[in-house]
Amino acid sequence: MTDFAYKPTLTGELVVLRPVTEDDYPAMQVAMDDPDVVRFTGSRGEIGEEAARKWYRTRGEQTDRLDLAIVDKAGGEVVGEAVLNEWSPEDESCNFRILIGPADQGRGLGTEATRLIVGYGIEQLGLHRIDLGVYAFNPRAQRAYEKAxxxxxxxxxxxxKWDGEWVDEIVMAVLATDWKPLPSTT
Known part of the structure; x- marks a missing residue:
């Protein structure tokens, strides 16, 4: 049975995924203020600092989603977040989203973070399907998802509709039957 109440720490070669906390807000705000991150995520509207801090403060209490901070092992800094949300227990499925600040993109951190959290969802939580949407103007993210x-x-x-232009959303998913587990590091 899927249980999102437990918030694990997942460790890879490049990143550690750990439960997000209010203390992660400053690092996340840097990422969320970046114009490319805003565009690639299709974000609209600004959430105030108090609301954002409350959001991060309450993630550990959520039993229907998993919000993990992405920590770069090389420097120990929070560089983004990886999230399993929109859980459908009946369908054994959920949505996935990830955000990494601009300074830390293109280093393989997102691909590893994606594989870690998706592997946890399939192998530990027993999810059958994890899906996502990626906008067509973000081919780098699409390639990272394919690698994962x-x-x-x-x-x-x-x-x-972004800056007066229509943009397609590419729907992607990974099924438990397609999943290739990460190689063991032990």
Missing amino acids: GFVTEGVKRDAL
């Missing part, structure tokens, strides 16, 4: 085992399933045409 996600398969393109379709396109939601004109799903986002």
Whole structure:
């Protein structure tokens, strides 16, 4: 049975994923203030500091989602977050999203973080399906998701209007039957 109440710490070669806390807000705010991050995530509207701090402070209490901070092992800094949300217990499925600040992109941190949390979802929580949406103007993220085992399933045409232009959303998923476990490090 899936249990999102337990908040694990997952360790890879490049990153550690650990439960997010209010103390992670400053690092996350840097990432969320970046214009490219805002565009790639299709974020609209600004959340105030008090609301954002409360959000991070309450993630550990959530029993229907898993919010983990991505910590770069090389420097020990929080560089982003990896999230399993929109859980459907009946369908044994959930959504995945990830955010990494601009200074730490392109280093393989996101690919490893994705594989760690998706592996946990499939191997430990028993999820059958994990899906996501990625906007067409973010091919680098799409490649990272493919490296982590996600398969393109379709396109939601004109799903986002950004700066007056329509942008497609690419729907991707990984199924438990497709999943290739991470090699053991022991």
